Amino acid sequence: MKIPARVFSEVIKHLFKKPATSRYPFEKAYIFPNFRGRIVFDSAKCIGCQMCVKVCPSKAIEIPLSAEQPAAPAPVEGQPAVPAKKKFDCIMKLDHCVYCGQCAEVCPKKALAMTQDFELASVKKSDLRRHYK
Numbered sequence: 001m002k003i004p005a006r007v008f009s010e011v012i013k014h015l016f017k018k019p020a021t022s023r024y025p026f027e028k029a030y031i032f033p034n035f036r037g038r039i040v041f042d043s044a045k046c047i048g049c050q051m052c053v054k055v056c057p058s059k060a061i062e063i064p065l066s067a068e069q070p071a072a073p074a075p076v077e078g079q080p081a082v083p084a085k086k087k088f089d090c091i092m093k094l095d096h097c098v099y100c101g102q103c104a105e106v107c108p109k110k111a112l113a114m115t116q117d118f119e120l121a122s123v124k125k126s127d128l129r130r131h132y133k
Contacts, residue, residue: 031116036101038117041090041132045111048088052103052112060096061103063088066133094120095128 022029031037043066052061066087075081090112104112122128 029118031118035114035116035118036099037115038094038120039092039097039099039104040113040115041092042111042113043087043089043133045109046088046090047109047111048086049108051106051108055102055106057100057102058096058098060093060098062091062093064091065089068133090132092130092132093128094130095125 046063048063048065050063053059053063066089069087070084072084073082099114101114104110104114120128
């Protein structure tokens with residue numbers, strides 16, 4: 001009859017211990033400062049060098065030319081015409097991305113950045129394709 005006594009002592013011991021698991025989703029999860037989550041794109045900074053596309057191991061990034069291009073600035077008298085800065089979009093396939101962060105590291109203008117967003121689960125595959133404009 002030692003077994004019930006042993007079980008009872010284990011129950012009492014664990015009754016007052018701090019839980020080993022977090023209460024997510026009921027409590028906000030602690031995220032470490034260097035966490036690599038979803039990638040965001042800043043179109044204003046992008047120069048269209050395609051370095052992120054070349055370095056991506058899972059081919060999760062596309063940088064197409066935007067359909068909406070800014071107008072060229074008005075010509076200044078006595079100076080050659082300056083072409084308008086091209087605008088680029090970013091298509092991220094989050095179902096392909098391995099969140100390695102190489103694209104954000106290699107971007108010379110820091111147009112790509114890692115966020116701390118980790119709640120990316122979806123039932124529809126189309127939700128995992130983000131088109132940043």
